[in-house]
Amino acid sequence: MRIAAVVVLSGVLASVAGAQTAPDDKTRAAELLAQDAAARERWLETHRAVLTAGLGRELNAAARVLYLASRYAPATEAYGLALRVGESTNDPDTRIRALEGLGNVERFQGRPTEALPWLERAQREAEMAADTAAVGRVLGAIGAARRMRGEYAASLDLFQRELAIFEGLRDAEWIGRTQFNIGTTLGALGRCGEAIPHLERARDAAEAAGGTMGAAVNAYNNLGVCHLVLGNYVAALEAYEHCLRIAEAAGTRSELTSPLINIGNVYRAQGAPLRALDSFRRSYAISSEQGEKQFMADALEAEGAVLLELGRLAEARSTLERALALAEESHRLSMVTWASADLAEVYARLGDRPRALALLQHCLETAQGMEEQPLISRTRREIAALRLEDGQAAEALDQAQRAAALAREAGLLEELWPALMIEGQAQRALARPDGAEASLREAVAVVEELRAHAVGPESDRAAFLIPHVAPYQELVSLLADGGRGWDALAVAERSKGRVLLDVLAGGRTAIGAALTKPEKEEEARLEAGVVSVNAELRALLLQAQPDAARRKSLEEARTARRLALENWRARQYAAHAELRVQRGESPLLAREDVRGLLPDGSTVLLEYSLAGERGHVFALRAGPAGEPVLSVHRLDGRTTEIVGLARDLRDRLARRDLEFDATATRLYQALLAPARDELRGARHIVLVPDGALWEMPFQALRSRDGRYLVEDVAISYAPSLSVLRDMRVHSRAPASPGRALLALGNPDLGGAARRRTPSALMSDLQPLPEAETQVREIARLYDPQASAVRVGAEARESWLKQEAAHYRILHFATHGLLDDASPLYSQLVLAAPRPGEGDDGLLEAREILDLSLDGELAVLSACETGRGQSGAGEGLIGMSWAFFVAGCPATVASQWKVEAASTSRLMLAFHRALRAGHTPAESLRLAALAQLRRPDQRHPFYWAGFVAMGDADSARSGAAPAPRRP
Numbered sequence: 001m002r003i004a005a006v007v008v009l010s011g012v013l014a015s016v017a018g019a020q021t022a023p024d025d026k027t028r029a030a031e032l033l034a035q036d037a038a039a040r041e042r043w044l045e046t047h048r049a050v051l052t053a054g055l056g057r058e059l060n061a062a063a064r065v066l067y068l069a070s071r072y073a074p075a076t077e078a079y080g081l082a083l084r085v086g087e088s089t090n091d092p093d094t095r096i097r098a099l100e101g102l103g104n105v106e107r108f109q110g111r112p113t114e115a116l117p118w119l120e121r122a123q124r125e126a127e128m129a130a131d132t133a134a135v136g137r138v139l140g141a142i143g144a145a146r147r148m149r150g151e152y153a154a155s156l157d158l159f160q161r162e163l164a165i166f167e168g169l170r171d172a173e174w175i176g177r178t179q180f181n182i183g184t185t186l187g188a189l190g191r192c193g194e195a196i197p198h199l200e201r202a203r204d205a206a207e208a209a210g211g212t213m214g215a216a217v218n219a220y221n222n223l224g225v226c227h228l229v230l231g232n233y234v235a236a237l238e239a240y241e242h243c244l245r246i247a248e249a250a251g252t253r254s255e256l257t258s259p260l261i262n263i264g265n266v267y268r269a270q271g272a273p274l275r276a277l278d279s280f281r282r283s284y285a286i287s288s289e290q291g292e293k294q295f296m297a298d299a300l301e302a303e304g305a306v307l308l309e310l311g312r313l314a315e316a317r318s319t320l321e322r323a324l325a326l327a328e329e330s331h332r333l334s335m336v337t338w339a340s341a342d343l344a345e346v347y348a349r350l351g352d353r354p355r356a357l358a359l360l361q362h363c364l365e366t367a368q369g370m371e372e373q374p375l376i377s378r379t380r381r382e383i384a385a386l387r388l389e390d391g392q393a394a395e396a397l398d399q400a401q402r403a404a405a406l407a408r409e410a411g412l413l414e415e416l417w418p419a420l421m422i423e424g425q426a427q428r429a430l431a432r433p434d435g436a437e438a439s440l441r442e443a444v445a446v447v448e449e450l451r452a453h454a455v456g457p458e459s460d461r462a463a464f465l466i467p468h469v470a471p472y473q474e475l476v477s478l479l480a481d482g483g484r485g486w487d488a489l490a491v492a493e494r495s496k497g498r499v500l501l502d503v504l505a506g507g508r509t510a511i512g513a514a515l516t517k518p519e520k521e522e523e524a525r526l527e528a529g530v531v532s533v534n535a536e537l538r539a540l541l542l543q544a545q546p547d548a549a550r551r552k553s554l555e556e557a558r559t560a561r562r563l564a565l566e567n568w569r570a571r572q573y574a575a576h577a578e579l580r581v582q583r584g585e586s587p588l589l590a591r592e593d594v595r596g597l598l599p600d601g602s603t604v605l606l607e608y609s610l611a612g613e614r615g616h617v618f619a620l621r622a623g624p625a626g627e628p629v630l631s632v633h634r635l636d637g638r639t640t641e642i643v644g645l646a647r648d649l650r651d652r653l654a655r656r657d658l659e660f661d662a663t664a665t666r667l668y669q670a671l672l673a674p675a676r677d678e679l680r681g682a683r684h685i686v687l688v689p690d691g692a693l694w695e696m697p698f699q700a701l702r703s704r705d706g707r708y709l710v711e712d713v714a715i716s717y718a719p720s721l722s723v724l725r726d727m728r729v730h731s732r733a734p735a736s737p738g739r740a741l742l743a744l745g746n747p748d749l750g751g752a753a754r755r756r757t758p759s760a761l762m763s764d765l766q767p768l769p770e771a772e773t774q775v776r777e778i779a780r781l782y783d784p785q786a787s788a789v790r791v792g793a794e795a796r797e798s799w800l801k802q803e804a805a806h807y808r809i810l811h812f813a814t815h816g817l818l819d820d821a822s823p824l825y826s827q828l829v830l831a832a833p834r835p836g837e838g839d840d841g842l843l844e845a846r847e848i849l850d851l852s853l854d855g856e857l858a859v860l861s862a863c864e865t866g867r868g869q870s871g872a873g874e875g876l877i878g879m880s881w882a883f884f885v886a887g888c889p890a891t892v893a894s895q896w897k898v899e900a901a902s903t904s905r906l907m908l909a910f911h912r913a914l915r916a917g918h919t920p921a922e923s924l925r926l927a928a929l930a931q932l933r934r935p936d937q938r939h940p941f942y943w944a945g946f947v948a949m950g951d952a953d954s955a956r957s958g959a960a961p962a963p964r965r966p
Contacts, residue, residue, distance in 0.1 A: 029058035033078055040081065048088065056085035056094030060101060067105045070291070075105050092129035096122050100138055103145070110293070110330035112148035119145060133174075136165035140178060147185055150333040150370030156185045176205020177215070184222050188334065190373025190410035192226035199223045217243045217255045224262055229374065231413035231450045233266055240266070241575050257287040257295040261302055267570075269414060270454055271463030273306050274821065275570075278563045280306070294335070297326035301339045308346055309467070317346045334375070337366045341379055348386060357386055374415060377406040381419045388426055397426035404439075417446040421471040428478055436478055443471035444491070451498070456573045458885050459824050459849060462499045462877050469495050473611030480609070480616045485632040486591065489618050492609050493589045496688065497719035501726060503885055514576040526565040533558045534840040535833075542749055562825060589722045594620055594628035597686070597724060603953075604678055605721060607688035608671070610639045615690070617671065619678040633674035642670050646696040653700060654896030656941045661702065664940075668701040672709070684714045684921060684953065688721060697895055699928065700944040710928050710944070716921040716952040719884070727889040727951040739806050741787040745775035745813035747795035747841070750832025771813035774861065774904040778811060778911045797830045797839045801851065808855045813907065816862030816879075816894070817842075823878040824849070828862055848882035857920055857952075858883045860893040861907050880949045889951040890920055895944075902942045906931055910946075920952040 032043055044051075063078030079101040086094030099122035106115035119142045126134035143158030159181045166174040183198030203219035224239030240259045247255035264279030280303040287295035300323035307316035320343045327335035341363045348356035360383050367375035384399035400423040407416035424439035447468045454464045465472075472495035479488035515523065537554045540546045597605060598621065605620040615635045623629040635642060645667050652660040671693075672679065679685070687698055694717070699710035709715065718724040746768045772791045779789045788807070790799065795814070804810060815829040827842040860879055880891040892910070894903075909930045913923035924946060931943035 025052060025054035025058045028055055029062055032059070032081060033062060033074070037077075044081075044084065051085055051088050053086075053089050053091035053094055056082045056089060056091055056098070059085060060094060060097045063098075063101050067101065067108060070108075072105050072109055076102065079105065092125055092131065093134075096125045096129065096131065096134045096138070099125060100134075100141060103141055107141070107145050107148065110148075110332065112145040112331065115145045116142065132165055133169060133171070136162045136169070136174065136178075139165070140181060143181065143185075147181075147188070148331065148333075150366070150372070152185055152189050152371050156182065156189070159185060172205055173209050176202045176209070179205065180215070180219055180222070183226075187222060187226050187229070188372055190229075190377070190406070190412055192229045193411050195226050196223065199226065217246050217259070220246070221259050221262065224259070228262060228265060228269070229414070230411050231453055233270060233450075233453045234455045235453075236266055237263070237455055237570070237573070238575070241571050244571070253286050254290045254292065257283045257290070257292060258298070260286070261295070261298050263567075263570075264302060264306075266455075268302075268306055268309075269450075269467075270456065270460060271466040271468075272460065273310055275563060275566060276306050277303060279567070293326050293330045294332055297323045297330065297332065297335050297339070300326065301335060301342065304339070305342050308342060308349070311349075313346055313349055317343065317350075320346065333366065334370060334372060337363050337370075337372075337375055341375070341382065345382060348382075353386060353390070357383065360386070373406050373410050374412055377403045377410075377412060377415045377419065380406070381415065381422060384419070384422045384426070388422060388429065393426045393429035397423060397430065400426055413446050413450055417443045417450070417468070417471060420446065421474060424471070424474060424478075428474075433478065433482055437475070440471050440475040440478060444475060444494070447471060448494075456570050457849070458499050458503060459846060459877075460570065460573075461502075462881070465495060465498065473609065476609045477612035477616070480618075480632050481634075485618065485630045488609075488616070488632065489607065489630065490588060492607060492618065493720055493722050497723040500719055500723045500881075500884055515572065519572065522568065523565075526561070526568055528838075529561040530558070530565055531838070531840045533561055534842050538829075538832075538840065538842065539750070562822065589720075589725065591628055593725045594630075594721065595622075595626060596728070597721060598622040598626075598628055602681065602683035603686065604675075604682040604684070605686045605688070606675060607721060608635075608690040608693055610643065610690045610693070613638055615639050615642065617675055619675040621678050621682075631675065631678055635670055636674055637666075637670040642667070643692045645670070646692045649700070650696050650895060653697060653940045653944060656939055658939070660700075660940070664700055664702040664708075665704060667696070668703055668709070671698075672701060672703075679713075682713050684716075685709075686721075686724065686953065687715060687717050688719070689717060695895055697940065697944040697947070699925075699947070700940040708932070708940070708944075710925055711932075714919070714921040714925040714953075716948040716950075718950060719881070723884075724951060727884075739786050739788075739808065741779060741782045741809045741811065742790075742800075742803060742807035743775035743779055743787070743811040743813070744790045744795040744800065744830065745811075746770075746772035746791050747814055747829065747831035748793040749829065750841070768814065768900055770900045770904040771861070774813045774907055775811060777908050781911050781915045793831050795831045796837070797833065797841050797843050798837045800830065800843065801847075804851055804855075805853055809857045809859065810853075810855055810888070811859045811861065811907075811911075813861040813904070816860065824882065826879055828860070828879075845879050845882040848879070849885050851886040853883070853887040855888050856890060858888045858891045859907065859910070860891060861903055862894065862898075884950055891949045892920060892924060892946055892952075893949060894946050896941075898945045899942070902931065902937055903945075906943060906946065921948045924948050924952075 028047075032040055035043060059078050059082035063075045063082060066072075066078060067075035079098045082094055083098035083102070086092070086098055099118050103115040103118035103122065106112070106118065119138055123135065123138045123142065126138055139158050140162040143155040143162065146158065147155035159178055163175065163178040163182065166178055179198045180202035183195040183202060186192070186195035186198065199219055199222050203216065203223060206215035206219050209215070220239045220242040224236040224243070227233075227239060228236035240263050243259035244256065247253075247259070260279050260283035264276040264283070267273070267279060268276035280299045284296055284299035284303070287293075287299060300319050304316045304320035304323055307313075307319060320339050324336060324339040324343065327339055340359055344356040344359040344363065347353075347359065360379050364376065364379040364383065367379055380399045380403035384396045384403060387393075387399060388396035400419050404416060404419035404423055407413075407419055420439045420443035424436045424443065427433075427436035427439060447465075450468065451464055454461045472491055476488050476492045476495075479485075479491060533554055537551070537558060540551055540554060594605070597603075601622050603622070605618075607618040607620075609616045609618070614637070617633050617635060619631045619633065620628050637645075645663055649660060649663045649667060651657075652663065685698075689696070699708065699715050701709045703709075749767070775789050775791060779787050788803065790796070812828050817827040817829065819825040819827070824844070824846040826845050830841045830843055833839050833841045858880075880893050883891050906927045909927035910923050913926040914920065918926065928943040928946075931937045934942075937943065
């Protein structure tokens with residue numbers, strides 16, 4: 001990962017010192033600079049006898065003002081004139097500053113090679129004049145020029161010589177600037193642990209000096225860079241927060257460019273690519289306004305790298321080519337090489353492997369010449385990956401080991417774990433299982449260390465394992481293939497449901513109590529912005545023919561306001577130490593834990609891993625003495641084939657496609673047939689899916705004799721077996737055991753009602769009279785004194801948030817709106833808010849996270865509430881996950897857009913079975929079978945869309961029906 005370090009060149013900010021000048025020297029300097037070249041020559045010839053050192057100093061002062069204003073051509077002319085005056089008057093100070101200035105002008109234009117002759121001449125002049133301070137300044141400027149050329153070792157030596165001089169002179173301000181340059185150079189070399197003390201001294205000096213806003217911002221930013229490279233996300237965000245506060249207080253937009261890039265890199269490292277892209281693009285916009293090409297290149301390179309990770313290859317290539325052109329234009333060899341390495345990966349993904357490898361070899365040679373360890377490690381790792389794919393495992397192992405050694409030595413954790421993973425893969429290809437296991441276990445340990453530093457609310461941390469899960473999966477595959485089933489299962493469990501485990505063991509982080517009054521007001525302002533645009537968009541969608549352009553504009557505004565709120569909250573988690581996660585000590589799964597999840601011989605636990613070319617299924621069942629017995633089977637088919645079939649089946653069923661039988665049968669053979677012996681006689685299956693399997697309806701898989709799985713067993717889904725164990729261990733008695741049911745249905749949407757179709761889907765914003773009937777009929781099954789039903793205008797968001805914690809069962813019969821890009825913004829549509837309520841009538845998954853629930857079950861009788869982000873790691877991030885975090889251990893939710901009438905019948909049958917004492921999983925099965933028996937409802941679209949998730953196997957919700965009142 002390329003980090004945008006701020007490189008402030010030594011000598012740039014040196015004040016123009018000197019003796020008092022003659023009263024007319026400033027006037028003469030102004031006259032001289034106002035003339036053209038020929039007139040200047042005549043003026044100098046005419047006034048040669050009256051030239052003074054004061055005139056030279058005034059010319060230097062004017063030149064400095066010009067070049068700091070980026071007016072490089074007139075600055076060069078002014079310094080040239082000052083140099084001639086200094087030579088005529090034999091004034092060494094004027095000559096030194098003019099030569100130094102000419103070199104700085106070249107450096108600021110990205111021409112370090114052209115700068116060096118001027119600066120080296122200035123060094124000789126300063127040494128001849130025995131001007132110690134000038135020697136120190138010029139050494140620093142030469143060091144900065146050599147650093148721009150990638151000569152880090154040479155520049156570091158020059159900065160250290162500069163530091164010795166200013167320490168001897170006891171010049172605190174220059175000591176701080178030089179410490180900054182040393183720290184930045186050490187960071188570029190990958191020696192971040194050594195860099196941090198130097199940067200801390202630079203920060204302290206900048207703050208002690210006062211009025212040096214830019215120096216303080218730069219010191220904090222580079223401290224953040226080093227902490228981020230070392231994997232300390234909390235310390236990195238703290239430092240960047242200081243940068244933003246200082247720059248925002250001063251109203252200086254130019255100081256925001258580099259911190260914004262680096263904040264984006266934190267988001268990227270923690271699995272939030274869309275927020276990272278937003279941060280990079282904001283930085284690019286500011287640097288483009290300022291004409292700062294080096295930061296424009298930084299921002300584009302970072303954006304291109306994220307686009308590459310997202311698989312948007314054409315966009316990535318275009319963006320990286322723009323970054324490369326800007327880097328070459330500004331003569332930044334390091335950035336040229338980083339952008340080239342990213343482009344090499346694009347070429348490899350596009351299938352042009354020879355070009356990719358040649359470019360990486362060139363990058364490696366360049367990086368070695370610069371001694372830039374992070375870049376050397378990265379290019380060796382990429383070469384290793386290509387060699388491994390080409391079947392050259394021995395060469396891949398050599399390159400990966402070298403990459404890992406460099407990363408380990410420098411503490412580059414984000415480079416170390418992927419290098420170790422490739423090292424393990426190469427060892428495995430060479431039939432060295434012990435070496436492979438050692439490398440992969442070290443990679444997992446590094447990821448665990450990084451995870452310990454993850455910062456932000458639960459929703460942020462849940463995404464962390466998505467870009468970091470590969471070493472866990474590779475280790476699972478290695479151990480499973482080696483016949484070590486329990487060891488493999490233990491590693492698989494470490495990669496799933498980790499944030500839920502943290503919540504169950506240690507509780508949630510609550511941001512509200514930590515905020516100051518102004519911070520709470522700012523949060524309220526940002527929330528109001530989101531609510532306002534949501535309300536506008538909702539009103540638009542209720543129109544018979546919504547304006548497409550207006551819809552697009554509102555959706556863009558909504559995205560921008562969501563990102564602003566998320567970014568602000570992330571900053572608070574960095575700024576407030578009390579919001580750091582206090583992770584509980586929940587142990588990972590042990591054999592004895594599994595015993596508690598197998599109440600009898602009719603329950604089977606199936607955990608899937610799609611790692612490697614062929615995935616595995618772990619099957620657990622109780623043995624003769626109740627002990628857990630584990631069997632591990634390879635899946636019947638390649639992982640890519642299974643993933644494609646799973647997505648195809650869900651899509652076919654969701655659109656009522658009649659041609660689904662072959663796919664459903666093939667998936668049964670691939671996923672369930674390998675565990676046929678363990679499944680014999682089973683009455684209940686607990687599934688821990690992986691990846692795309694989370695959104696596939698297992699209940700609709702068909703055996704070769706044509707039976708659906710749901711006809712034989714009850715099915716429930718769990719984020720992990722460890723989470724399921726803790727849900728049961730930490731389950732609490734309901735706060736109000738007498739309050740059984742809270743049901744909301746057919747909310748008043750507001751606006752003009754749209755015409756309904758007879759088979760309306762519950763994602764179309766139309767009235768849902770079936771849903772109103774549904775909740776009223778369901779409520780008749782429960783004690784009316786312990787139930788609450790809200791329909792129409794009473795089904796309000798504000799009321800729900802106040803009352804939800806008091807009920808054991810929550811039932812929502814309303815519209816559901818899935819947000820594919822940001823699942824925690826998926827919504828349950830409730831009644832249009834009353835004036836002054838301050839909400840938008842849209843209960844978002846992220847808002848559910850802020851609830852504190854004591855109930856047992858949430859039934860989401862709405863569209864696609866069982867979908868979300870099914871990336872590796874946490875499981876399925878969406879509505880159900882939000883209810884788990886909020887404290888509700890079980891949910892029933894849908895995997896596609898369901899139809900109103902059939903859903904109402906299914907839900908009523910579900911609650912009847914639940915009240916008869918069945919578990920939620922068995923109740924859902926019985927309801928599905930009732931639908932399946934109807935001739936017009938046999939297609940799985942009508943009965944397989946809902947799944948039971950979490951602890952859906954206990955009977956706590958299923959009490960005998962309460963006596964009905966006469």
